[in-house]
Amino acid sequence: MSVIAGRVFLGAVLVFLYLPIAVMALMSFNASPFYALPFEFSTTWYTRLAGNAEMQAAAARSLIIASATALIATALGTAAAIALWRFEFPGKRVLQLLLFPPIAIPWLITGTAMLIFFFSVGIGRGTPALILGHVALAIPYVIVVVAARLRTFDPVLEEAARSLGAGAWTVTRRITLPWIAPGIVAGALFAFAVSFDQFVVSYFLATPGDTTLPVLIYTAIRKGFTPEINAVSTLIILASMLLMFLVSRVFRFGGER
Template structure:
């Protein structure tokens, strides 16, 4: 059968479409022009200035604190939830599944507003804990889904074997289930971490004066002072992403062989 060229052409165009903005950012990070307009000469000035901006580093610190704590909490809660959903087929689990699934599709703006109004109604100040709660809430669902998918291949005969050999529930959890499920739990945690670092909408509603996260800071910089600084910042972030993806690919390959 002779194949049509059309799908190939669309794929190439879509790839160009995907990489065009990335390319523009990297090129402009070396552009002397302040407004990222026409090319006015090569400079490394934006990178140098970036390292002098205390506020950016502070926002970065907040982002990391939230991402680490929210992914840790959602790893714990999500794994427990996935176990319950996998093992039991009761009415409670039907309700549980709906509860876990809905936050995945509801627009983030609704999650953000509802949490903001809850904290306003309760008279709670906007601090890092509030942000942590918001991020954990949307991360739980993602972790649960990832772990649930991994549980499909989980061999429960291992658990029964351990039971027959006289292991108690804690020993089984610690020495059989967790080691076997660790890759799934970490994959879920990694997803939660990435989503939390990237999150703008929820943080927009829940961050206060002292608790700016990096995406919020970036948005403020787009509007106010220096788009050129953001080009430099994004190029660095892009390099880190490429390195991490390359590293995880390499680790995967080594594990398989």
């Protein structure tokens, strides 16, 4: 494959990936509610959005749940990652393997299983159930990202600190945590994204009239298109792209230059 053909191919794939998103963003500024052309610039749908209390309440709930998820999953996941890195102990392989089911099993299965269990034990559906579920989905991501950062950390540094008389907590707080801070930040942003963009699991765990933003959008789409959805969708895409751009700044996952 010649270099030019290769670049054209890559370009075509990028067009495929971004065209629908770009068209949606453009249409959110089109005056016609039926995507009619010619294009006529208007911010009507964003103004409408500003007056849509239901949409705003769902957005606020999504943000609260995603923040709580990021906070809890990062704390629990970082602690587990440090222990898995620092010690050799029986059963460690099993614990590492147990991180894969939440990532690998289709969300449809995890979501319906959570619905059954939470209903049976009396937690039911709603915000607590959503946080419980989202944190579980995010923990493996945090552990994997923090573990990747820990692999670049020389254990000799911990030993040196310990031999100079520092206790386990001091070593962790003064030596280990500062080194892996970029990994922790990236893990937290991932956890936030896992929760904020989550649809399938939320769909089963949210209560009608008390939903997250993606679930509300889904309900609205199934009732029939409204251009307001374009507007809110465009804002969501922009927000998550910004978030992932930030992740890429603190945590390089494209390999070496």
